[in-house]
Amino acid sequence: MKTNRRIFMSGLASVVALASTSMSFAAGKGLIAILTPSHDNPFFKAEAVGAEARAIELGYETIVLVHDDDPNKQSELFDTAIARGAHAIILDNAGADATVAAVQRAKDAGIPSFLIDREIKEAGIAVSQIVSNNYQGAQLGAEEFVMIMEEAGNYVELLGREADTNAGIRSSGYHDIIDQYPDLVMVAQQSANWSQTEAFEKMESILQANPDIKGVICGNDTMAMGAWAALEAAGRNDVIVVGFDGSNDVRDSILAGGIKATVLQPAYRQAQIAVEQADQFITTGSTGLPEKQLMDCVLINADNAADLETFALSA
Amino acid sequence: MRHTFLIPALAFGLATATAGCKIVENPDPNSATEVEANQTDEVRMAAYARDVWDAQVLPTVTNNLVSISDLRAAQAQDPEAAGQAHGLRPEGEANPWNFAVSGSGIVVEAKLKSRAAKLQIDTDADGVADLTIQLGPVIRGTALRDAMPFLTFTDFRDQIEFAKLAGGLNAMAHERLEIPDPETDVTGQTVSFEGVFSYKNATTKPEVVPTMLTFEGP
Numbered sequence: 001m002k003t004n005r006r007i008f009m010s011g012l013a014s015v016v017a018l019a020s021t022s023m024s025f026a027a028g029k030g031l032i033a034i035l036t037p038s039h040d041n042p043f044f045k046a047e048a049v050g051a052e053a054r055a056i057e058l059g060y061e062t063i064v065l066v067h068d069d070d071p072n073k074q075s076e077l078f079d080t081a082i083a084r085g086a087h088a089i090i091l092d093n094a095g096a097d098a099t100v101a102a103v104q105r106a107k108d109a110g111i112p113s114f115l116i117d118r119e120i121k122e123a124g125i126a127v128s129q130i131v132s133n134n135y136q137g138a139q140l141g142a143e144e145f146v147m148i149m150e151e152a153g154n155y156v157e158l159l160g161r162e163a164d165t166n167a168g169i170r171s172s173g174y175h176d177i178i179d180q181y182p183d184l185v186m187v188a189q190q191s192a193n194w195s196q197t198e199a200f201e202k203m204e205s206i207l208q209a210n211p212d213i214k215g216v217i218c219g220n221d222t223m224a225m226g227a228w229a230a231l232e233a234a235g236r237n238d239v240i241v242v243g244f245d246g247s248n249d250v251r252d253s254i255l256a257g258g259i260k261a262t263v264l265q266p267a268y269r270q271a272q273i274a275v276e277q278a279d280q281f282i283t284t285g286s287t288g289l290p291e292k293q294l295m296d297c298v299l300i301n302a303d304n305a306a307d308l309e310t311f312a313l314s315a
Numbered sequence: 316m317r318h319t320f321l322i323p324a325l326a327f328g329l330a331t332a333t334a335g336c337k338i339v340e341n342p343d344p345n346s347a348t349e350v351e352a353n354q355t356d357e358v359r360m361a362a363y364a365r366d367v368w369d370a371q372v373l374p375t376v377t378n379n380l381v382s383i384s385d386l387r388a389a390q391a392q393d394p395e396a397a398g399q400a401h402g403l404r405p406e407g408e409a410n411p412w413n414f415a416v417s418g419s420g421i422v423v424e425a426k427l428k429s430r431a432a433k434l435q436i437d438t439d440a441d442g443v444a445d446l447t448i449q450l451g452p453v454i455r456g457t458a459l460r461d462a463m464p465f466l467t468f469t470d471f472r473d474q475i476e477f478a479k480l481a482g483g484l485n486a487m488a489h490e491r492l493e494i495p496d497p498e499t500d501v502t503g504q505t506v507s508f509e510g511v512f513s514y515k516n517a518t519t520k521p522e523v524v525p526t527m528l529t530f531e532g533p
Contacts, residue, residue: 096473123470129469165473165474172478296410
């Protein structure tokens with residue numbers, strides 16, 4: 001209670017402070033805070049860049065912050081955003097359970113949150129939760145994987161971070177397709193926590209224990225890049241690798257005949273939509289849309305990889 | 316939805332943890348028990364799909380039916396206007412339109428032995444298949460779920476639960492079909508159908524999840 005009031009008061013104080021400082025910005029509509037995981041993964045960088053560009057176009061100032069998938073750090077960044085008197089928070093969060101309290105705290109301080117990419121396990125706290133249709137996307141990736149595997153052979157699955165709903169939903173989408181083919185046998189399933197280096201190390205050891213693998217399906221593109229690097233280092237360019245995200249790195253690998261396919265999440269556009277909904281909410285008090293919204297994903301393979309740039313497909 | 320499933324679970328947790336205290340949530344007489352709260356998403360959503368099938372899903376399909384030929388004509392003029400007039404879809408950017416369609420046609424090709432059994436149908440009498448009917452048990456897509464205005468993502472815990480709901484509805488569609496023996500040759504037979512599909516583009520054949528299917532012989 002005491003903490004809440006203190007945060008509220010400090011938030012209030014900085015709103016007042018900001019109101020006076022922003023007088024100097026004639027067209028300034030206020031501050032939008034953009035919080036994402038580390039920009040080491042180009043996916044999150046594209047989100048931050050997309051959100052920031054749109055916010056500036058719409059007349060906002062921005063503050064771009066990185067929580068590194070650490071809920072404690074994310075919590076501190078929420079305090080920063082609250083203290084700075086942000087008018088809205090655009091968030092790709094650090095955990096479906098752990099984030100609920102932070103978003104609630106911002107709401108209590110009068111700051112609406114607009115979530116992208118990852119859900120939280122509560123509705124009614126954030127104003128919008130706009131996420132890629134990971135299940136639909138995973139099914140697209142799995143269908144392509146099954147086709148290239150010719151419906152048979154041993155394969156490995158690299159999973160994302162367990163605390164992230166997207167890791168579970170993608171795996172579920174993969175298996176709802178792949179498990180229909182009894183000749184496709186999963187010989188190893190391990191989490192590489194979305195990380196390229198971790199995927200490289202895991203792939204090396206999995207390959208030692210299971211030299212007879214034919215394919216690797218990955219929960220995201222950075223893990224696909226790590227797995228591919230390990231396979232290449234072991235002289236196993238024959239192994240079929242499929243990713244998820246639609247990064248430029250994987251695009252280049254597909255065009256060079258390395259990784260076979262990925263699934264594009266429209267991350268750049270998604271971040272822009274979140275800012276547009278924040279603007280709509282700030283100016284009218286409502287987005288006019290349901291809180292939780294799904295955006296469909298698109299399969300990327302050698303046929304269309306050349307049209308992919310920074311998580312967007314040119315028509 | 317979320318409340319239906321979560322609150323009883325919470326209430327139970329509270330009730331056991333604080334026995335003797337006076338925190339009492341109103342139990343929902345139609346809703347979950349502790350056993351149900353412990354079910355997997357898949358089992359719980361399958362049960363939910365069964366609950367809403369006759370009372371809500373089938374009437375929604377019936378009330379929004381458009382004949383496949385009328386729909387094609389409307390789409391040829393203006394796909395977006397056809398969607399506005401006949402389609403169903405969740406709000407939000409770039410969600411595909413779903414349509415509840417009726418029609419009949421001749422079976423051009425039947426794949427009955429597959430887990431993802433399908434019929435290829437010619438509905439405009441040019442001898443070429445122009446529509447696919449998914450028979451299952453493996454039925455692709457989320458058309459049935461996404462065409463139901465009363466099923467909104469916000470009401471569900473997360474994408475996993477919501478995906479299992481789509482699977483549960485597809486399973487109900489399969490369960491209610493009378494599918495011919497896989498050994499029969501149904502090619503050349505006429506079938507009538509009602510069902511739902513997600514519109515992708517003008518060149519992709521509709522993949523209908525049937526809610527009604529009858530074989531009328533050759």
